[in-house]
Amino acid sequence: MKFNTKVLIILFFCVNFSIPAFSQSKLQPFKQGDRVVFAGNSITEAGLYESYIWLYYMTHYPTRKIEIFNAGIGGDVAGQIYARLDGDILKKKPSVLAVTFGMNDSKYFEYLDKNKPVDDLKRAEIVKEAFTSYQKIEERLKKLPGVSTILMASSPYDETAKLEGNLFLGKSKTMEHIIEFQRNSAKTNNWGFVDFFNPMTEINQREQKKNPAYTNTGTDRIHPGSAGHFIMAYIFLKSQGLAGSKIADVVIDAARLKVSKAGNSSITHLKRHYNSISFEYLAKSLPYPIDSVPRVWLNNQIQTEALSVIPFESEFNQELLTITGLPVGTYQVEIDEKTVGNWSSKELGVGINLATIKSSPQHLQSLKIMDLNNRRREVESKFRNYYWVEYDFLKDKGMLFSRNQASIDTVTKYAPHNGWLNAKKTDYLEIVNHEASVQAKHDDLVNEIYKVNKPITHRITISKKP
Numbered sequence: 001m002k003f004n005t006k007v008l009i010i011l012f013f014c015v016n017f018s019i020p021a022f023s024q025s026k027l028q029p030f031k032q033g034d035r036v037v038f039a040g041n042s043i044t045e046a047g048l049y050e051s052y053i054w055l056y057y058m059t060h061y062p063t064r065k066i067e068i069f070n071a072g073i074g075g076d077v078a079g080q081i082y083a084r085l086d087g088d089i090l091k092k093k094p095s096v097l098a099v100t101f102g103m104n105d106s107k108y109f110e111y112l113d114k115n116k117p118v119d120d121l122k123r124a125e126i127v128k129e130a131f132t133s134y135q136k137i138e139e140r141l142k143k144l145p146g147v148s149t150i151l152m153a154s155s156p157y158d159e160t161a162k163l164e165g166n167l168f169l170g171k172s173k174t175m176e177h178i179i180e181f182q183r184n185s186a187k188t189n190n191w192g193f194v195d196f197f198n199p200m201t202e203i204n205q206r207e208q209k210k211n212p213a214y215t216n217t218g219t220d221r222i223h224p225g226s227a228g229h230f231i232m233a234y235i236f237l238k239s240q241g242l243a244g245s246k247i248a249d250v251v252i253d254a255a256r257l258k259v260s261k262a263g264n265s266s267i268t269h270l271k272r273h274y275n276s277i278s279f280e281y282l283a284k285s286l287p288y289p290i291d292s293v294p295r296v297w298l299n300n301q302i303q304t305e306a307l308s309v310i311p312f313e314s315e316f317n318q319e320l321l322t323i324t325g326l327p328v329g330t331y332q333v334e335i336d337e338k339t340v341g342n343w344s345s346k347e348l349g350v351g352i353n354l355a356t357i358k359s360s361p362q363h364l365q366s367l368k369i370m371d372l373n374n375r376r377r378e379v380e381s382k383f384r385n386y387y388w389v390e391y392d393f394l395k396d397k398g399m400l401f402s403r404n405q406a407s408i409d410t411v412t413k414y415a416p417h418n419g420w421l422n423a424k425k426t427d428y429l430e431i432v433n434h435e436a437s438v439q440a441k442h443d444d445l446v447n448e449i450y451k452v453n454k455p456i457t458h459r460i461t462i463s464k465k466p
Contacts, residue, residue, distance in 0.1 A: 027150060027192040027240045030057060030096065034066045037094035039081055041104055043155055043223060044072025045384050046296055047377045052233035052303075055373050056316065059286040059366055060245065062453040067446070069094070070380055073388050074420075077105045079133035080391065085140055087401065088387050097144075098194075099137065100152035102178040103222060105130035111168035118170050127177045138185055150192035153179040155232060156201045158221040162212040165220060172201075194239045196232050200224075203231065203309050216309070218299040225301025226294055234310045247319035247355055248283035254462075255325025263320075276463035277323075283455050287355035288317045289366040295374075313356065322351035323462055334461040336361050342465065361458055369453050376445040382438055385427035393421055403432050 030036055038050045047070045054068040071089045073080070078101045081089070089097070107126055111118050118126070141149050157171045179197055186193035200216050207214040215221065216228040224232065237243070249263030252270065254277055259267045270279040290312075291303040307313060323331075326345040333340055333352075340357045354360055389411060394400055399407045408429065415422040431438060 027194070027236075028148070029240045029242060030064075030066045032064050032066070034095045035069065035093055036066060036096040036098065037069045037071050037089055037092050038098045038100075039071040039084075039089045040100040040152075041072055041076040042074030043103065044070065044100060045074050045388075046072070046223070046229065047381060047384070048226060048229035048295055049224075049232035049236070051373055051377045052230055053236055055370060056233070056237055056242075056288060058369055058373065058449055058453050059288050060242075060247065060316075062284075062286065062450075062455060065450050070377075070384055072384065073391060075104060075392065077101060077133065078130050078137060082133060082136045082140070083395075084387070084391055085137070088391070090144070094147055096148045096150065097141065098150040098152055098192075099141075100154055100196075101134070102130070102154035102175050102182070102197075103157065105133075105178060106157070106171050106174040108166075108168055108171070111170050112166070118174065123170070123174050123177065126174055127181070130178050131181050134181070134185070138189070142189060148192070149189070150194060151182045151186045152193075152236075153182055153195045153197040155196045155224050155228065156204065156217065158201075158204055158215045158217045160205060160208055161215040161217075161221065162208075163215065163219055163221065167221070192239075194236055196235055199235050200228070200231055207309060216306075218296070218301070223296065223299060225296045225299035226291065226303040227301040227305040229296070230290075230303045230306040230312070231310055234306070234312050234316070237316060243315040245316070247285040247287060247317070248281075249318070249320045250281070251322040251324065251351075252277070252279070253325050254323050260324070261322075273463075276461055278459060278461040280457050281460050282457040283319065283362070285319075286366045286369070286453065286455055287319055287360070287363045288312075289363065289370040291370065291374075313353070317355045318353055319355035319362070320351050321348075321354055321460075323348040325349075326462075327464065330465045332463045332465055334463070335458050337459070337461070348462070362455070365452070365456075369449055372445055372449045372452065376442060376449070379438060379442045379445065382427040382430060385424035386431035389421065389424050389428040393418075408432065 038044050044050070050068050050070055054066070057064065057066055069092045071092065073084065081099065081101055110122070116122070141147070154175060157168065157175060159167065159169060159172050175197060179195065183193055185191070203216055204214065216231050217224050246264055248265035249261060250265055250267060251261035252258070252267070253260050257270060257272050257277070259270060264285060265281065265283040268280045271277065290307070294300045294302050326348060328345050330342055330344055331348060332342050338359070340360050343352055354362065357363060390400055394402065394407055394410070397410060399410060411421065411425055411428055415425045
């Protein structure tokens with residue numbers, strides 16, 4: 001009996017995508033000792049959203065040591081991620097594996113072909129191709145003991161921003177169908193699921209009403225810049241139920257000289273002086289430092305730009321100090337004998353957020369952690385470039401992981417004629433020849449972070465100004 005291929009494709013399309021979207025599942029926060037691997041395409045390869053997530057854990061949970069690994073390769077579709085599972089992704093021995101795909105699987109220039117437009121039939125073929133490849137990933141992951149799996153819907157392709165360049169109309173609709181089978185698979189397998197696509201799309205559409213050129217991706221409509229990656233980190237952390245977890249929440253009754261509250265902190269040596277009070281303050285977490293330098297190639301977005309579109313500060317970066325019972329007036333606040341600001345008795349009675357004070361010792365300590373983490377990410381990127389050369393160049397030549405003179409000569413020969421290969425050649429050669437020392441440099445930075453990130457006791461003095 002013969003079946004009409006078109007009928008089968010349409011039937012597949014209807015069966016798999018008529019199910020209503022489920023709510024985003026809540027993930028468990030990472031625990032001590034977790035090895036978290038993020039697998040994906042160039043958006044993951046950039047290493048930023050993973051780095052921002054890890055930075056939150058580094059600062060908010062300084063005694064909870066985890067490791068986060070970048071396993072992204074630019075241009076990958078689901079089939080290529082499947083091909084890399086053993087040689088790259090699972091080689092990192094994850095206890096948590098987060099997988100994302102869809103941006104490349106949904107195709108590009110097909111949407112510009114006026115002779116063969118991407119109609120529902122063509123869209124179903126594209127989605128089925130991605131689904132068939134994903135089924136291999138799914139079957140493999142179902143057999144992994146002790147690994148918690150998270151599926152992540154891709155960040156969006158922005159079709160609505162008023163930008164120059166190629167516009168692949170209809171690509172987003174294809175991505176939505178890929179996301180639907182990802183969501184359904186996560187539900188069926190009781191895996192975690194994080195949706196970057198829909199929340200980021202909602203932000204784009206909301207902000208574009210005010211500024212038609214706004215996008216949380218980039219001018220290519222595909223690759224988020226630092227701000228977009230920060231929004232992704234925010235969505236991920238929120239899905240872990242971490243919103244509202246404060247750095248510290250201190251309330252002191254100055255009139256009674258009493259500690260009314262010491263959330264996630266300890267207050268000792270509370271004393272009253274002639275026109276001031278002082279105390280020793282030890283928070284169990286540190287402020288989250290936010291970068292102001294663009295970190296994505298050809299994208300000028302900076303991380304701080306995201307603060308105008310997501311409530312990160314109010315949900316994830318609250319180091320609250322409240323002083324009630326102060327006589328009316330203006331007060332100077334010092335931390336370790338350094339003035340960090342002046343507030344009225346009313347403002348202090350309501351509470352101030354120390355995390356936003358850039359000159360505080362706590363924030364300066366966090367900046368050191370951020371710098372170390374950026375350096376760590378730069379070292380890790382050498383490995384991502386190495387794996388790109390292995391899987392996107394040497395594999396097709398039958399030289400995957402040869403790591404011999406022949407593979408080195410081949411890379412050297414073709415690099416001048418291949419821009420991507422040429423850009424990654426130096427890192428490939430460094431890993432082949434000095435992998436242990438590069439890995440040691442990365443590990444040393446991680447160890448240094450977990451030394452520097454321990455909160456220390458500060459003396460806070462609040463003095464009434466004349």
